[in-house]
Every structure is written in structure tokens, then in C-alpha cells.
Amino acid sequence: MRKFQLSDKGFDVLNTIFVTIIVLLIVYPLIFVLSASISSPSAVNTGKMWLWPVDISFSGFKTVFQNDAIWSGYRNTIIYTVVGTILHLVILLPCAYALSRKEIAGKQFIMWFFLFTMLFNGGLIPTYLVIQSLGMIDTIWAIVVPNVVGAWSILVARAFFQQSIPDQLVEASKIDGATDFHIFFKIVLPLSLPIIAVMALFHAVGLWNQYFNALIYLSDETKYPLQLILREILILNEGMTGGAGSEGGSVNSFAEQIETASLIKYAVIIVSSLPLLIVYPFVQRFFVKGVLIGSVKE
Amino acid sequence: MAKNPARAISMNSRLDRFKKNVLLNWRLYVFLLPAILYFTIFHYIPMYGVQIAFKDFYATEGITGSPWVGFDHFSRFFDSYYFWRLIKNTIILSLYQLILFPLPIIFALMLNELKNGPFKKWSQTLTYAPHFMSVVVIVGMLVAFLDPITGIINHVITSLGGSSISFLTSPEWFRHIFVWSGQWQTLGWGTIIYLAALSGVNPELHEAAKIDGASRIQRILHINIPAILPTIVVLFILNIGSFMAIGFEKVLLMQNNLNAETSDIIQTFVYQTGLLEGQYSFAAAIGLFDSVINLTLLVIVNQIARKTSENSLW
Numbered sequence: 137m138r139k140f141q142l143s144d145k146g147f148d149v150l151n152t153i154f155v156t157i158i159v160l161l162i163v164y165p166l167i168f169v170l171s172a173s174i175s176s177p178s179a180v181n182t183g184k185m186w187l188w189p190v191d192i193s194f195s196g197f198k199t200v201f202q203n204d205a206i207w208s209g210y211r212n213t214i215i216y217t218v219v220g221t222i223l224h225l226v227i228l229l230p231c232a233y234a235l236s237r238k239e240i241a242g243k244q245f246i247m248w249f250f251l252f253t254m255l256f257n258g259g260l261i262p263t264y265l266v267i268q269s270l271g272m273i274d275t276i277w278a279i280v281v282p283n284v285v286g287a288w289s290i291l292v293a294r295a296f297f298q299q300s301i302p303d304q305l306v307e308a309s310k311i312d313g314a315t316d317f318h319i320f321f322k323i324v325l326p327l328s329l330p331i332i333a334v335m336a337l338f339h340a341v342g343l344w345n346q347y348f349n350a351l352i353y354l355s356d357e358t359k360y361p362l363q364l365i366l367r368e369i370l371i372l373n374e375g376m377t378g379g380a381g382s383e384g385g386s387v388n389s390f391a392e393q394i395e396t397a398s399l400i401k402y403a404v405i406i407v408s409s410l411p412l413l414i415v416y417p418f419v420q421r422f423f424v425k426g427v428l429i430g431s432v433k434e
Numbered sequence: 435m436a437k438n439p440a441r442a443i444s445m446n447s448r449l450d451r452f453k454k455n456v457l458l459n460w461r462l463y464v465f466l467l468p469a470i471l472y473f474t475i476f477h478y479i480p481m482y483g484v485q486i487a488f489k490d491f492y493a494t495e496g497i498t499g500s501p502w503v504g505f506d507h508f509s510r511f512f513d514s515y516y517f518w519r520l521i522k523n524t525i526i527l528s529l530y531q532l533i534l535f536p537l538p539i540i541f542a543l544m545l546n547e548l549k550n551g552p553f554k555k556w557s558q559t560l561t562y563a564p565h566f567m568s569v570v571v572i573v574g575m576l577v578a579f580l581d582p583i584t585g586i587i588n589h590v591i592t593s594l595g596g597s598s599i600s601f602l603t604s605p606e607w608f609r610h611i612f613v614w615s616g617q618w619q620t621l622g623w624g625t626i627i628y629l630a631a632l633s634g635v636n637p638e639l640h641e642a643a644k645i646d647g648a649s650r651i652q653r654i655l656h657i658n659i660p661a662i663l664p665t666i667v668v669l670f671i672l673n674i675g676s677f678m679a680i681g682f683e684k685v686l687l688m689q690n691n692l693n694a695e696t697s698d699i700i701q702t703f704v705y706q707t708g709l710l711e712g713q714y715s716f717a718a719a720i721g722l723f724d725s726v727i728n729l730t731l732l733v734i735v736n737q738i739a740r741k742t743s744e745n746s747l748w
């Protein structure tokens with residue numbers, strides 16, 4: 137037994153090496169995309185570029201910024217994300233706060249009413265029919281209203297309110313004649329900025345990244361969010377149907393088209409992920425906190 | 435009317451108490467209203483609407499007006515030639531993902547052993563990042579990297595003397611690509627909960643074990659893993675609960691006619707028959723079948739977990 141034992145030093149060295157390998161494997165594709173977005177397409181396509189940029193050119197970004205579809209997708213996504221996140225908070229916070237207060241009767245029942253939806257749901261088709269019958273097809277509401285709040289978020293936010301809003305504070309304010317509205321807006325919300333940030337961030341990322349609801353509920357291309365435009369460019373290879381292809385005026389050769397397509401591919405990935413990439417390092421601790429609050433109460 | 439007067443009185447007084455409660459705290463009930471409305475309209479009405487699985491739904495007749503057909507749609511689905519293919523694909527893909535469940539646990543244990551603070555922090559920050567990328571971008575990257583002519587992977591293969599592979603149109607590659615690209619995206623993020631549980635381990639346990647001559651590996655096996663076992667069990671149950679709910683949106687993006695043999699799963703089939711072909715009732719029946727299986731699995735696993743360990747969801 138002793139013979140096979142690894143010394144502590146040896147363990148540390150091996151462990152560090154393995155972690156380094158895993159980190160490199162995860163980071164490499166990201167670096168590749170970043171480098172490819174500012175390299176010449178031919179260098180990327182022939183495999184000459186494999187780590188650092190080769191023949192640096194920003195034509196990919198130029199083409200992306202000239203593409204009307206991407207701009208309109210960007211604008212739509214920002215609108216959907218902002219409206220959806222506000223709606224999320226407006227529904228979630230009061231509800232979670234009310235459920236955290238002992239005055240409410242039937243709390244258990246209401247909580248189960250929400251939680252049951254995590255166990256069972258009507259499914260894609262019945263949900264679609266409801267959205268359709270409400271006339272929400274091809275409107276912003278089909279994007280921001282379904283999944284506006286989940287039972288899980290209510291559970292998490294309620295746990296936060298229970299732990300961080302002392303009962304005495306609420307009681308004292310009540311004795312001073314404050315109404316529940318007043319207490320919630322003037323006292324509870326200012327004390328709850330961390331949970332508001334966590335919930336808003338999680339929901340905003342989800343909205344920014346989602347494509348499926350837009351795919352099934354939107355048919356008007358001017359309403360497409362960024363992710364649907366990306367899908368066309370990156371996966372369906374329809375990137376050149378937009379303004380970019382006709383810009384040259386002349387008939388592009390097939391090879392040239394492939395080149396431009398792959399040129400904007402990487403740039404478009406960067407452009408679409410940019411907001412998250414910029415914000416991510418600063419808000420990482422909020423996200424981590426969110427996961428942890430969620431795991432406290434199982 | 436009241437056989438038991440005492441009970442009737444207590445019912446009445448309970449009702450009175452409730453009325454008083456509502457009158458006194460009506461503002462709090464108003465707070466609940468939007469959420470209750472949302473869940474009713476967008477979750478419970480669809481549950482009511484799931485009855486179209488047992489009907490022939492005509493849009494003009496509405497849900498209640500359409501004629502009942504019993505289990506016709508289900509038997510049509512069970513008898514169809516694609517039934518076993520869908521079941522097989524869904525189960526294999528789910529099992530494949532489930533087998534990799536220990537990977538984030540192992541990675542968390544490794545990160546936890548790192549002594550160098552900044553290195554640990556950087557490793558976490560970098561490996562969390564892919565979690566925030568959209569599935570569209572992930573699949574877009576796969577398309578770019580795995581392209582038979584221009585993709586970097588095939589450049590490597592051909593430069594090593596192999597011949598280029600059309601990964602995304604090959605049924606035999608679909609599962610590997612799907613599952614491992616998923617691991618790439620979620621491995622780091624998946625460690626957060628375990629790392630939190632590990633940070634709660636009492637350092638005195640480690641000190642005592644060290645004095646008794648336990649090696650690092652032994653201490654990980656006998657102190658760290660037991661410490662995070664409750665977390666592992668709960669997450670495992672949740673995983674089983676969504677066993678057949680594979681990242682269907684990603685499957686849909688990766689699917690094409692050429693790899694459908696392995697990429698066709700129950701949920702993509704629901705999407706295709708229901709929303710693309712407009713067979714609402716048939717698709718709703720398949721969706722219901724899927725949800726019932728998931729619910730059953732969750733209940734069974736939770737029951738087993740409750741019997742064999744202290745940890746369960748309910």
C-alpha cells in the first residue's frame with residue numbers, strides 16, 4: 137500500500153498539470169474564435185491560423201456592422217431582454233416577498249401550486265395553442281411572457297427575503313403605520329439589491345441567449361432577435377442573403393462567398409457575445425451567489 | 435345541512451378568519467396576484483389543454499368542442515415504425531449524458547486541492563465562461579470547427595495523414611459531438627455547488643486525518659466525498675428528473691436529414707409533427723407521453739433515494 141502512495145508534492149504537481157490541461161481545452165476554442173475573427177479568412181480556412189491571428193484584418197467586423205439584419209437583431213434582443221427582465225422582476229419580487237411573510241394564509245398550498253409546474257407541464261403544443269389563442273404570435277409578448285418567472289426563482293427569492301429581512305423591522309414599520317406597499321418599496325427593496333441583481337442577471341442572460349421561442353412564435357423577420365439571425369448565418373449558412381452580399385455589386389465567385397461567410401462567422405460570434413464577455417468578469421460573483429442561494433434550501 | 439354542528443362552526447370561523455386575514459393583508463395578496471395569474475394562464479391552462487391528446491383537435495371547434503378519440507394517437511405513435519428509433523435515440527443520448535455526471539464532481543475535487551489561490555481563481559473564471567454562450571453560438575462554433583473542408587479539426591486530421599470526416603452529417607458522430615460539446619460548456623459551471631459544499635468541510639477533520647497518516651487521495655475519498663454526498667444525491671435526482679429532457683433546443687440546431695438516424699429524439703419529433711406539420715393532437719399525445727415518463731422517473735428515483743439515504747427532494 138505504502139509503495140503506491142503519492143507524496144503530497146507529487147499529488148500537487150500532477151493535480152496542477154491536469155487542471156491546466158482541462159482549462160486549456162476549455163479556453164482554446166474561445167481563443168481560436170477570437171483570433172479567427174481578426175485573421176484573414178484564407179489563413180483560417182486553410183488551417184494556417186491555429187492560435188494567434190494571422191494576416192490581421194478587421195474586414196469581418198466591418199461586414200458584420202454593415203449587415204442590417206444583425207443591427208435589427210441586436211436592437212430587438214436588447215428590447216426583449218430589457219422588457220423581459222423588468223417584467224420578470226415585477227412579477228417575481230412582490231410574489232416572493234409576500235410568500236416570505238407569515239401573515240399570508242395557505243402559503244404551503246400556493247408554493248405547491250408553483251412548484252408542481254416543475255414536475256409536470258402541458259408540453260410544447262398546448263402551450264403554443266394558449267399563446268396563439270391570446271393573439272401573442274408575432275409580438276414581443278410571445279418572447280417575454282412565456283417563462284417570465286419560474287417556481288425555482290420564487291423559491292430562491294423567498295429564501296433570501298426570509299433570511300435577510302428581519303421580522304422586527306416589518307413589525308416596527310407596521311406599528312408606525314406603514315402599509316405593506318410602503319414597507320415593500322421603501323424598506324424591503326433597498327435592502328434586497330443583491331437578490332435583485334442576481335435574479336435580473338440570470339433572467340437577462342437567458343433572454344439574450346434564447347432562440348427557440350422566437351423560432352416558433354415569430355415569423356416577421358424584422359422582429360427576429362439576434363440569436364435567430366445568428367442561426368441563419370452560422371448554422372443555415374444564409375448569411376449572404378442580407379445586405380453584405382450585394383454590396384460588391386459584381387457576382388461573387390463561390391469560393392469568395394465561402395470566404396466571406398467564414399469571415400463574418402467568427403466576427404459575428406464575438407459581436408453577439410460581446411456584452412456578456414464584457415460584463416461577465418464583473419458580475420461573476422453575483423452569478424455564483426445566485427447558484428449558491430438556490431442550493432441552500434433543497 | 436350540517437351533520438356535525440361543531441365542525442360547521444369551526445369551518446365558518448376558519449372562513450371568517452381567512453376573510454379577516456385577507457381584509458387586513460389585502461396588499462400582500464395583491465402581490466401574489468400577477469404570479470398566480472401567470473402560472474394559471476401559461477402553465478395550468480396548457481395542462482388543461484393537454485386533453486387534446488385524447489381528441490381530434492380542430493382549431494374551429496376549440497379544445498372543448500373537438501371530438502374525443504381516446505388513446506388513438508397514442509396507439510398510432512406506439513405502432514409507428516419510428517417509435518423505437520425515437521425511444522432508442524432519446525434513451526441513449528440521456529444515458530450518455532448521465533454517465534458523465536461525475537465529471538464536474540471530479541473537477542471540483544481537483545480545483546479544491548489547488549493551493550495557489552490566483553491559479554484556482556483563474557481556472558474557475560475561465561472554465562465558467564462557456565456557460566454564458568448561447569446554444570446557437572455553440573452549434574455555430576461546432577459547424578465552423580468541424581467543417582469537412584475549412585474546419586480546424588479536419589485540418590489536423592488530414593495533416594496527420596487521415597481523411598477528412600463530415601462530422602455533423604454522420605449519424606455515428608452526432609451523440610459524441612452533442613454530449614462532449616455540452617461538457618465543454620458546463621463542466622466549469624457545474625463545479626460551483628460542489629465547491630461550495632467542499633468549502634464547508636471542517637479543516638480539523640483533515641488535520642486529524644493527516645496526523646493519522648492519511649494521504650491526500652485517502653483524505654479526498656474519506657472526507658471530501660462523504661461531505662458532498664448529500665449534494666451529489668440531490669443533483670443526481672434532479673438530473674434523472676430531467677432525464678429525457680435533453681437539451682432539445684441544441685439537438686434541434688444540430689439536426690439535419692443526414693444525421694436524423696441518431697439525432698431524432700422525442701422532443702424534436704414533437705416539434706416537427708406538431709408545429710411544422712400541424713398535427714396538434716398527435717404531437718400533444720407524444721409530448722404527454724414524454725412528460726409522464728419524466729415524472730415517473732423522478733418519483734421513482736426520489737423514492738429510492740429516500741429509502742437508501744437521508745437525501746431526497748421531498
